[in-house]
Amino acid sequence: MQSWQLPEHIADILPSTARQLESAKEQLLALFRVHGYELVHPPLMEYSNSLLTHIDAGLALKTIRLVDQISGRQLGIRADITPQVARIDAHLLSANNGINRLCYAGSVLHARPDGFLNTREPLQVGAELYGLAGIEADIELIDLMLKSLQIGEIGDLLLSLGHVGVFRALAGAAELDEKQSAQLLSLMQDKDAAAVHAQVSVWKLDGMWAKAFALLPTLYGGREVLDEAREKLPDLFAVGAALDDLQAVCEAFPRQNVHIDLSELRVDNYHTGLLYAAYGSKCHDAVARGGRYDGLGEYFGRARPATGFSFDLRTFTGRLPRSERLPAIAVAQQDAAQAAEIIAQLRAEGQCVVVDYGIESNASRDINARLVAQDGKWTIVEQA
Known part of the structure; x- marks a missing residue:
């Protein structure tokens, strides 16, 4: 190596x-x-x-x-x-x-x-x-x-929305411990409602909470998901508040293509509430991610x-x-000292000035003009 x-x-x-x-x-x-x-x-x-x-x-x-x-x-x-x-x-x-x-x-x-x-x-x-x-x-x-x-x-943008608050409200109401919450979060990422249902059955959760957790991986799609979530999820204040946040974002971007996913929970992150990401139609993964991380x-x-x-x-x-690349103005090495003032002025104006050392095999590229002395003053002469 x-x-x-x-x-x-x-x-x-x-x-x-x-x-x-x-x-x-x-x-x-x-x-x-x-x-x-x-x-x-x-x-x-x-x-x-x-x-x-x-x-x-x-x-x-x-x-x-x-x-x-x-x-x-x-x-x-x-x-x-x-x-x-x-x-x-x-x-x-x-x-x-x-x-x-x-x-x-x-x-x-x-x-x-x-x-x-x-x-x-x-x-x-x-x-x-x-x-x-x-x-x-x-x-x-x-x-x-x-x-x-x-x-x-990156093509047409898709705004993806989720909210940690929905899962946390359900986990708190169902009295899941930290280990159970982490395990369930991991299962949620696979969108496998059957696996989620099987796990909560093992824990013998109350039927209302078991049904709600199994429902979460299926609650994804367009803006209509919010109405479905309000109809089918338990009537908890924190769940309603999270859905209100998502609704407010949807209303703020009426012409934006939006995808809502209530099981998008980013198990490896520190976010505490609303989650958002952007996808481009020409990209294979999210091009930007963000969210709320209070505290x-x-x-x-x-x-x-x-x-x-x-x-x-x-x-x-x-x-x-x-x-x-900036097109370059060349100045001969033998003229550089005498032309120092005009060179500094040109560079201050944002123009690229390079010293030509006269080495043909190592010549600077993209030279479109030369700085030469004509009639007692420095003049920029365009090159063909």
Whole structure:
């Protein structure tokens, strides 16, 4: 094996793709900025106990750990930026008791890829809103998420909605313990109503709760699912509140193609309420995911209502508009010192100026003009 080979699911980003990604990132951050979201840059690594690996088992498995040679304590390389932003809101921005709108764009590192075709180094871009518990906050973030995904050609967008509150209300009413809830959550992911029914039968649950749990994996489809859920699920306040949230989102996006799935519960995540994701007709998996995660900041001393979304910008590779190299203006090496002032001015204006060292085999590409001295002044001469 060559010593310069990269690990599996890790890859270099070459100039043409790097230009596309950086251009898209600039557009996204500009979009976030005009919607009031302030950019933060959390560190790539922290002490592992700050990365909340004890809260989210799935995140713990993704987190790469190592020993800090300075302190001797265990460090973690971030696998998700959202918990870091929750820490910033709860601790560093604790003077603000109102709304904090924060955004970010940076690399994360996974111990294992999420899938066979996934990178272990996603470029995570996202936005989070802290301090507002109402569904209005979720609607704002969903709107921003859908606008963000216009950067690439991913086809028609499908907004997928779920809500953890429905399952939790039923689990609480049926008095399931933590182990039973986790087991049932896992079965829900397979949409196997028969398996769910068999499991609750083993536990000898009351027939009403057994029927409700078996029904959940079948409650997916269009907006009509909400009416069916209201009709067939037990009349619990928390269930009604969750369905009201979903109804409010549907009404906020009347022309958006919507899919509702009441068994989409993300067993490996820290979300507490509404869940949302976006799918493109030209993509095999969700291109963005988000949801409500109230109270995550409690670990850092301040529990706050929170909602947000994120996505891996690298999944858009090949779907972003081309970002061409800047055409270059060449200046001969022997003229560079004398032309330094005009060169600096041109570069300040955003033009690309390169020094031509006269080595034919190593000549710069995309040169469309030259900077030459004519009649005592520097002139840009177009090349044929």
